[in-house]
Amino acid sequence: xxxxxxxxxxxxxxxxxxxxxxxxxxxxxxxxxxxxxxxxxxxxxxxxxxxxxxxxxxxxxxxxxxxxxxxxxxxxxxxxxxxxxxxxxxxxxxxxxxxxxxxxxxxxxxxxxxxxxxxxxxxxxxxxxxxxxxxxxxxxxxxxxxxxxxxxxxxxxxxxxxxxxxxxxxxxxxxxxxxxxxxxxxxxxxxxxxxxxxxxxxxxxxxxxxxxxxxxxxxxxxxxxxxxxxxxxxxxxxxxxxxxxxxxxxxxxxxxxxxxxxxxxxxxxxxxxxxxxxxxxxxxxxxxxxxxxxxxx
Amino acid sequence: xxxxxxxxxxxxxxxxxxxxxxxxxxxxxxxxxxxxxxxxxxxxxxxxxxxxxxxxxxxxxxxxxxxxxxxxxxxxxxxxxxxxxxxxxxxxxxxxxxxxxxxxxxxxxxxxxxxxxxxxxxxxxxxxxxxxxxxxxxxxxxxxxxxxxxxxxxxxxxxxxxxxxxxxxxxxxxxxxxxxxxxxxxxxxxxxxxxxxxxxxxxxxxxxxxxxxxxxxxxxxxxxxxxxxxxxxxxxxxxxxxxxxxxxxxxxxxxxxxxxxxxxxxxxxxxxxxxxxxxxxxxxxxxxxxxxxxxxxxxxxxxxxxxxxxxxxxxxxxxxxxxxxxxxxxxxxxxxxxxxxxxxxxxxxxxxxxxxxxxxxxxxxxxxxxxxxxxxxxxxxxxxxxxxxxxxxxxxxxxxxxxxxxxxxxxxxxxxxxxxxxxxxxxxxxxxxxx
Numbered sequence: 001x002x003x004x005x006x007x008x009x010x011x012x013x014x015x016x017x018x019x020x021x022x023x024x025x026x027x028x029x030x031x032x033x034x035x036x037x038x039x040x041x042x043x044x045x046x047x048x049x050x051x052x053x054x055x056x057x058x059x060x061x062x063x064x065x066x067x068x069x070x071x072x073x074x075x076x077x078x079x080x081x082x083x084x085x086x087x088x089x090x091x092x093x094x095x096x097x098x099x100x101x102x103x104x105x106x107x108x109x110x111x112x113x114x115x116x117x118x119x120x121x122x123x124x125x126x127x128x129x130x131x132x133x134x135x136x137x138x139x140x141x142x143x144x145x146x147x148x149x150x151x152x153x154x155x156x157x158x159x160x161x162x163x164x165x166x167x168x169x170x171x172x173x174x175x176x177x178x179x180x181x182x183x184x185x186x187x188x189x190x191x192x193x194x195x196x197x198x199x200x201x202x203x204x205x206x207x208x209x210x211x212x213x214x215x216x217x218x219x220x221x222x223x224x225x226x227x228x229x230x231x232x233x234x235x236x237x238x239x240x241x242x243x244x245x246x247x248x249x250x251x252x253x254x255x256x257x258x259x260x261x262x263x264x265x266x267x268x269x270x271x272x273x274x275x276x277x278x279x280x281x282x283x284x285x286x287x288x289x290x291x292x293x294x295x296x297x
Numbered sequence: 298x299x300x301x302x303x304x305x306x307x308x309x310x311x312x313x314x315x316x317x318x319x320x321x322x323x324x325x326x327x328x329x330x331x332x333x334x335x336x337x338x339x340x341x342x343x344x345x346x347x348x349x350x351x352x353x354x355x356x357x358x359x360x361x362x363x364x365x366x367x368x369x370x371x372x373x374x375x376x377x378x379x380x381x382x383x384x385x386x387x388x389x390x391x392x393x394x395x396x397x398x399x400x401x402x403x404x405x406x407x408x409x410x411x412x413x414x415x416x417x418x419x420x421x422x423x424x425x426x427x428x429x430x431x432x433x434x435x436x437x438x439x440x441x442x443x444x445x446x447x448x449x450x451x452x453x454x455x456x457x458x459x460x461x462x463x464x465x466x467x468x469x470x471x472x473x474x475x476x477x478x479x480x481x482x483x484x485x486x487x488x489x490x491x492x493x494x495x496x497x498x499x500x501x502x503x504x505x506x507x508x509x510x511x512x513x514x515x516x517x518x519x520x521x522x523x524x525x526x527x528x529x530x531x532x533x534x535x536x537x538x539x540x541x542x543x544x545x546x547x548x549x550x551x552x553x554x555x556x557x558x559x560x561x562x563x564x565x566x567x568x569x570x571x572x573x574x575x576x577x578x579x580x581x582x583x584x585x586x587x588x589x590x591x592x593x594x595x596x597x598x599x600x601x602x603x604x605x606x607x608x609x610x611x612x613x614x615x616x617x618x619x620x621x622x623x624x625x626x627x628x629x630x631x632x633x634x635x636x637x638x639x640x641x642x643x644x645x646x647x648x649x650x651x652x653x654x655x656x657x658x659x660x661x662x663x664x665x666x667x668x669x670x671x672x673x674x675x676x677x678x679x680x681x682x683x684x685x686x687x688x689x690x691x692x693x694x695x696x697x698x699x700x701x702x703x704x705x706x707x708x709x710x711x712x713x714x715x716x717x718x719x720x721x722x723x724x725x726x727x728x729x730x731x732x
Contacts, residue, residue: 001376001377001380001381001395001399002398003372003398003399003401003402003403004372004402046398046401047397047398047401050372050398050401050402050405051401051402051405051406054370054406183472183475184468184469184471184472186465186468187394187397276433277401278401278404278405278408278430278433278434278437279433279434281401281405282408
């Protein structure tokens with residue numbers, strides 16, 4: 001069973017797509033734990049929810065594509081702007097004027113967009129294992145096409161629309177072995193696979209390449225730098241130096257661009273909040289109490 | 298004054314311990330109370346705050362103990378186990394494995410509590426979350442720390458069975474072995490509730506050390522801790538009179554512990570008892586169903602008395618002519634200590650009952666293990682008939698184990714604990730990599 005169940009659940013609906021949210025606790029400020037990708041859902045934050053709900057007000061939501069949220073199949077429904085709009089809709093529906101945004105992987109990119117474009121809604125932004133137009137892509141992820149049939153099924157060749165349809169579970173097993181590269185991560189990997197199985201390969205295929213804005217910025221470094229430098233709120237940037245999904249160089253580059261100290265989890269993989277929940281929880285707690293001194297009285 | 302921050306000067310502080318008692322199984326709290334009683338005789342000015350959960354807290358309250366005020370904020374382990382065991386079988390390893398988020402939540406809370414109060418010592422009886430996350434975050438240890446356990450490592454229920462079980466148990470064990478090797482001084486004391494020869498004489502898993510050998514390097518044994526003095530329970534006839542059972546007929550007991558999993562076992566025992574009555578018409582059976590099985594849900598048979606709860610069950614077991622029980626550690630060891638003939642039935646998917654309890658009982662000379670799959674009513678009847686009046690040759694359960702544990706802990710508190718031989722003999726680098 002879970003360590004903590006929601007105090008209240010609800011959903012918002014935009015253009016026929018439902019986004020389900022959950023609220024835990026009633027402290028100050030509100031901490032919004034963002035979804036990462038449709039491969040998982042709000043249970044990614046199971047190591048955080050009970051702890052932060054005791055001190056603050058925690059909101060999570062399932063991304064379109066997984067959990068209790070809708071599963072549209074057209075690319076456009078998974079654009080970055082749709083996720084941003086979902087997050088804002090959840091904030092509106094829960095009477096949340098401002099929140100600390102916490103994201104990892106693609107969720108960290110979502111947090112950055114919220115911070116850059118909606119500064120009035122954001123108290124602070126936490127980016128862990130962040131996807132980003134800055135920094136480098138992992139070399140092994142540049143080899144294979146997503147769309148073309150491939151000769152091989154080794155490694156990242158599994159991240160391919162044909163392979164996803166052929167052996168979805170095999171893809172999930174591979175992917176989560178890359179998310180959690182730390183030894184003795186069997187439970188985290190198993191959890192990830194089970195959440196991945198709550199959606200379909202067709203949904204993941206629909207999410208591919210639709211994060212339009214970030215794709216565009218990859219070609220325009222100056223714009224990407226300007227984008228990050230426009231963020232005015234306090235930042236907490238965490239990246240594992242053994243991240244095998246999103247290159248550590250991305251975290252380094254975001255930290256440089258925003259002139260924020262980088263917290264490196266040495267030996268850490270992609271989902272530090274999942275694999276090292278105690279350390280990351282303490283880092284996040286310290287960050288929130290620093291930027292919101294009135295909190296947690 | 299709600300916003301007061303208080304810091305007490307070191308020399309003005311009372312001597313304080315926080316005692317973490319696992320809520321998985323009610324057996325721990327009885328031995329922890331026994332250890333605490335002994336510890337207080339050695340360190341009379343020691344204050345103990347208990348860190349435990351319902352239903353253990355009810356036992357502590359009845360004993361007049363102090364429970365930490367933030368105790369109730371813990372995520373409930375016992376509720377988790379109730380949910381897990383409400384299914385037909387309790388697969389204890391997976392139930393434990395699925396506690397991961399409860400362990401994180403409860404460790405975060407424990408960490409807050411020990412930062413607020415500078416305890417002189419942390420004592421944890423199977424404090425799994427504290428132990429695991431301290432090894433993952435060793436910089437958070439800020440007091441001497443004692444870990445106690447009656448089980449070391451996970452073993453698959455069937456070593457020839459599901460390869461996933463085998464691999465996962467080995468992975469958990471390898472992680473523990475690596476953590477201990479890397480941070481040997483994280484635990485100031487590792488106390489094993491038993492003697493080394495009560496541990497399974499098998500490996501932790503493929504390529505891993507033998508459990509007994511490893512325990513010799515990493516644990517100090519204190520003997521099996523009983524919550525009572527067995528010498529006070531060696532007069533079954535007198536006890537029967539005191540408890541109102543009377544004498545002159547075979548008195549039998551059946552018990553299955555606190556989960557609902559034992560229902561099918563009890564049903565078979567009822568049928569077996571009905572058969573037994575044909576040969577032994579004056580035999581009476583007292584069946585203790587536990588809180589999760591309604592006595593009226595079991596069949597009625599002449600001579601059968603069904604009770605949901607019996608206070609101080611060990612006193613009643615101590616006057617049994619024969620008993621048949623699920624092999625929970627406390628109940629079976631109480632039968633050994635009071636020298637009653639009994640047979641035990643391990644839960645089919647319970648790694649601890651299948652392995653550790655069985656090894657320990659064999660070591661004490663209690664060998665009447667029955668497999669659930671073979672437990673026909675006829676088998677039950679035959680077993681009970683054989684047990685009644687049969688002599689027992691069990692090894693004596695030590696009476697001084699709580700004292701031995703308390704002496705170790707008191708030594709740590711007073712700074713007199715010497716490096717044990719075991720510590721000096723440890724291999725320098727026993728790191729074992731499994732992937």
